[in-house]
Amino acid sequence: MLLSNSFLRIAMKRFFYTATILATLGFSSCQDFLETTPDDFVTPANYYRNEEEVNAALAGVYDILGRNQTYGRTLWWELDVADQFFDNRSNAIVDMSLNNYDATDTKVAGLWEALYLGINRANMLLENLDKADMPQDAKTKVLGQAKFLRAYYYFLLVTNWGDVPLRLNATASVKEVNVPKTASRTIYDFIVKEMEEAEAMVDVTGTKSPNSTTVSFKYNHSGRVTNTVVQGILARVNLKMAGAPLNDRSRYNEVIKWATKVKESGLHSLNPSYKQIFINHMQDRYDLQYRESMWEAEFASAGPGLSYEEGSLGVTGGINTGDPEIGYSYGIIQILKSHYDLYPVSGPRTVVRTNVTPATIIVEDSRDTRRDWNIAPFYYSGKDTVAYSKDQIYNRKNGKWRRIYQLALPKNNNSSPANFPILRYADVLLMLAEAENAVNGPTALAKDAVNQVIRRAYAVTPDRNTPGAGTPDDVSEGVDQDQLLTIIQEERAKELFSEGLRKFDLIRWGEYLYVMRALSSQIAVSAPSNLVYAGRAATNVTEKHLLLPIPTGETTLNNAIVQNSGW
Numbered sequence: 001m002l003l004s005n006s007f008l009r010i011a012m013k014r015f016f017y018t019a020t021i022l023a024t025l026g027f028s029s030c031q032d033f034l035e036t037t038p039d040d041f042v043t044p045a046n047y048y049r050n051e052e053e054v055n056a057a058l059a060g061v062y063d064i065l066g067r068n069q070t071y072g073r074t075l076w077w078e079l080d081v082a083d084q085f086f087d088n089r090s091n092a093i094v095d096m097s098l099n100n101y102d103a104t105d106t107k108v109a110g111l112w113e114a115l116y117l118g119i120n121r122a123n124m125l126l127e128n129l130d131k132a133d134m135p136q137d138a139k140t141k142v143l144g145q146a147k148f149l150r151a152y153y154y155f156l157l158v159t160n161w162g163d164v165p166l167r168l169n170a171t172a173s174v175k176e177v178n179v180p181k182t183a184s185r186t187i188y189d190f191i192v193k194e195m196e197e198a199e200a201m202v203d204v205t206g207t208k209s210p211n212s213t214t215v216s217f218k219y220n221h222s223g224r225v226t227n228t229v230v231q232g233i234l235a236r237v238n239l240k241m242a243g244a245p246l247n248d249r250s251r252y253n254e255v256i257k258w259a260t261k262v263k264e265s266g267l268h269s270l271n272p273s274y275k276q277i278f279i280n281h282m283q284d285r286y287d288l289q290y291r292e293s294m295w296e297a298e299f300a301s302a303g304p305g306l307s308y309e310e311g312s313l314g315v316t317g318g319i320n321t322g323d324p325e326i327g328y329s330y331g332i333i334q335i336l337k338s339h340y341d342l343y344p345v346s347g348p349r350t351v352v353r354t355n356v357t358p359a360t361i362i363v364e365d366s367r368d369t370r371r372d373w374n375i376a377p378f379y380y381s382g383k384d385t386v387a388y389s390k391d392q393i394y395n396r397k398n399g400k401w402r403r404i405y406q407l408a409l410p411k412n413n414n415s416s417p418a419n420f421p422i423l424r425y426a427d428v429l430l431m432l433a434e435a436e437n438a439v440n441g442p443t444a445l446a447k448d449a450v451n452q453v454i455r456r457a458y459a460v461t462p463d464r465n466t467p468g469a470g471t472p473d474d475v476s477e478g479v480d481q482d483q484l485l486t487i488i489q490e491e492r493a494k495e496l497f498s499e500g501l502r503k504f505d506l507i508r509w510g511e512y513l514y515v516m517r518a519l520s521s522q523i524a525v526s527a528p529s530n531l532v533y534a535g536r537a538a539t540n541v542t543e544k545h546l547l548l549p550i551p552t553g554e555t556t557l558n559n560a561i562v563q564n565s566g567w
Contacts, residue, residue, distance in 0.1 A: 044128050044170075051134035057125045058142050061149045062223070064118030069110035070156075071297035071420040072311040076500035077333065078107055079160070082512065083519050084339040084493065084502050085317075085398060086534040088332055099540040103549035103567055111160070112551045115153045116167070122150035124170040144201025145225050148233075151194035155237055158187045159504065162245070162547045162564060166190065180560040188241050192254075195237065199230040205291075208266045215267060221286045222419070223298040228265050232294055232423045234258040235431045242438070243508030245546075255435035259428050263449075267291060268425040270456045275373040281418040282314060282405040292426065296419040301408040310415030314401035317498065321380040327403025328413040335375050335396040336534060337526050338519055339497070342490055343371035351387050361389035367473075370457050374400050374497045394531045400498050426453050426495050434488045442484040447475045450488055453495055507546055516541040542566065 047053055065071050078096040081087070087097040094100050096107045125146050129139060157164045163181035205226040206217035218226060238254040240246075262268060271277050271290040280287055284300060287293050299311040320331020345364045352360050366372065376399030378385040388396055401418050408417050433449035440446070451474045455461060460471040475487055492505055506512040516538045523535035544566025555563055 044124065048125070048128040048132050050132060051138055054125070054129065054132045054134060054139075054142055057121070057128075058145060061118055061121045061125060061146055064114050064121075064149075064153065065297040065422070066299055066309050066311070067110075067114045068312070069107070069114040071422065071500075072299070073316060074107050074111055075156075076420065076498060077312075077316055079111070080498075080500045080503050081537045082503045082506055083336060083515050083538075084497060085333045085335055086537060088334040088534075090533050097537065099537045099545050103552045103555065103563065105549075105551075108548050109551040109553055111548075112157075112554065115157050118153045119150050119167060120171055122146045122153075123168060126150075127170055140201050141203055144198040147194045148198035148202065148225050148230055151191045151198070152233065154187055155191050155233075155240075158184050158191070159240060160548050161550065163187075165558070165561065177557045178560040179558060181562065185246060188237070188246065191237055192234070192241075195230055195234050198225075199227055199234070202227055202230060205229070205265065206267045217267070217288070217291070220288060221298075222291070222293050222296040225295065228262050228267055229295040229423060231258045231261045232425075232428050235262070235428060235435075236423070239431050239435065240504070240508050242435070244510045249438065252435040252438045255431055256439065259432035259435065262294075262425070262428045263432065268294060268428070270426060270429075270452060272456065272459075274370050274456060277421070277424070278373070278400050279402075279405045281421065282401050282403065282416070283407045284417050284419070290425075292424055293419075293421045294425060294428075295423040296421055298419050299415075299417050301412070301417040310412060310417050311420060312415055313418040313420060314403040314406070314416045315414060317398040318401060318403055319376045319378075319380060319397045319399055323380065323383060324411060324413075326380065326383065327406050327411040327416070329397075329403060331397045333398040333498070334394060334531075334534070335398070336519070336523070337393045338522060339493065340371075340375060340393045340396070342494055343368045348390065353386055354384075356381070356386050361387065363387055364390040368457050368494065369459055370494050370497070372399075374398070374494070376402075394527050394534055398498055421499060424496075424499075426456075427492075427499075427501070429453055430488060430492050430495065434485070434492075437481055437484050437488065441481045442475075442479050446484060447479075450475055450484070450491060453491055457494070512546065513541065513543060 048057060068074070074096075081097050081099070087095065089095075092098060096105060101108065126143070129143060129146070132139060154164075154166070162184050164184075164187065165179040166182035166187055167179060203218045203224070203226045205228040206215055208215045218224075235255045235258040238251040238258065241248050242251040242255065268291045271287060271292045277287065277293060280293070281296075286296075297311070299309055301310060314327065315329055317333030318327075318329030318331060320329050322328060343366045346367045348362050348364050350360060351363050363377070376397045378387050379395070379397070380386070401416070403411060403416060406416060406418070429449040429452055433446045436443055436446040436449070451470065454473055454475070455471055458471070458473045460473055462469045462471055475484065479487070489505070489509065493502060496502070503512065506515055520535050520538035520541075523538065524532065527534050544564070547564050549567035550561060550563050555561055
């Protein structure tokens with residue numbers, strides 16, 4: 001368990017956060033408040049002097065990833081509502097999770113402000129890095145990480161808002177507010193350029209000895225940006241560019257290039273156990289053997305009873321319970337039949353339950369091990385687990401991160417120390433498969449990448465005594481390009497469930513509006529009468545929901561910005 005490493009990095013984050021506030025205040029005239037400037041006042045002029053201060057500043061740029069407004073909650077919950085789960089708060093009327101919100105929404109503003117804060121911190125670091133007294137090699141690695149993180153925050157902005165202001169200099173005055181939008185294509189090109197430059201600057205993830213299985217890694221955690229992380233995210237950026245709204249299909253070749261680099265590094269592989277990936281997150285353990293979880297937003301508990309910088313995995317969307325030993329969960333996220341039905345059923349069986357009516361029920365198993373991990377097949381009654389019947393689909397909860405596995409004690413009611421996986425190797429394989437299929441059709445390379453994910457899900461492996469042999473669950477040899485794309489799309493839905501990528505995928509495939517409108521009709525006829533409200537987000541969706549509104553706070557101050565269409 002590497003809690004001490006997380007604690008150190010988060011402590012650095014908090015240190016820099018204070019320094020940044022002071023530095024921001026320092027941009028206005030101190031003479032307005034004090035006749036004499038304090039000796040210990042933190043400004044760019046007396047900061048960034050050495051490697052320690054630079055690393056603290058860099059930690060401040062990373063800090064944005066752990067905000068409640070980003071991977072602490074919003075990016076994988078409210079902003080990812082599509083055809084997989086729904087908000088079970090029946091009395092909720094206005095919320096991003098219901099596709100019923102406007103430019104005054106606090107979550108919209110929170111995400112916008114957090115990302116631009118990260119960008120401003122990166123700009124400040126980049127502008128002052130040269131004056132630091134530290135080895136050039138270390139300085140180059142900081143430069144690469146800062147450039148990458150700034151580009152990544154712009155990727156999140158342009159993905160969710162389209163055209164946005166491109167700010168490449170630290171804010172020097174409160175008067176610097178009138179900044180117009182930059183075309184999204186220009187921003188995407190900037191993102192790619194910055195990330196490609198960063199890829200050669202950041203630390204190498206690790207090295208693998210030729211003709212050997214011996215691997216040496218730079219870090220014993222997944223919180224730092226290294227070269228294979230940059231490569232994997234470059235694949236994601238280019239995959240988005242290949243789809244809507246740019247629809248630049250030439251970018252598929254770039255996806256293949258960058259995903260192949262990750263694959264051929266030999267540094268990452270699939271954990272044989274799907275559920276263990278997420279148990280590791282809940283236990284604050286890093287996968288040092290397979291390195292499937294390539295890049296994580298880090299959270300940690302400072303100690304007994306203290307919430308230091310925790311997220312909400314397993315709390316907002318977990319298996320609801322008020323038991324403090326299991327770990328409190330609101331269980332707000334419930335499952336939609338449209339997602340449940342993606343997993344094949346292997347057959348019914350009878351289950352006898354104790355002290356529950358009805359005592360005897362029929363359940364349906366699935367050979368896909370992801371289903372009953374992603375979707376909890378039971379609920380808690382006290383400390384006991386009670387199985388759902390095969391027809392109780394809409395009642396089920398998001399079971400991907402389960403607090404019963406949490407080791408940090410006591411378990412806080414409103415937060416957990418589980419890290420969030422921003423990038424997994426399974427995603428890289430599926431991106432490679434999708435791009436290869438788009439460019440060259442259903443080749444052996446494309447099918448092999450998908451088959452690796454499928455085989456792990458079904459816990460099957462080819463016969464080692466038969467070279468080239470597959471498994472009964474592999475992609476059929478006779479599939480055409482469209483059929484393979486459908487398989488890849490379904491695999492992404494199942495494999496990456498609740499990881500903040502479903503709405504992202506549906507939009508870039510140009511299918512979000514169609515899927516949501518069809519979902520509204522399906523829920524109306526398939527949900528039990530007490531859960532028909534599960535269709536609210538689907539019913540409320542319109543074309544404007546392909547992008548978020550520019551927050552009211554921004555349009556009020558920034559006279560040069562124009563609100564997004566429909567808002």
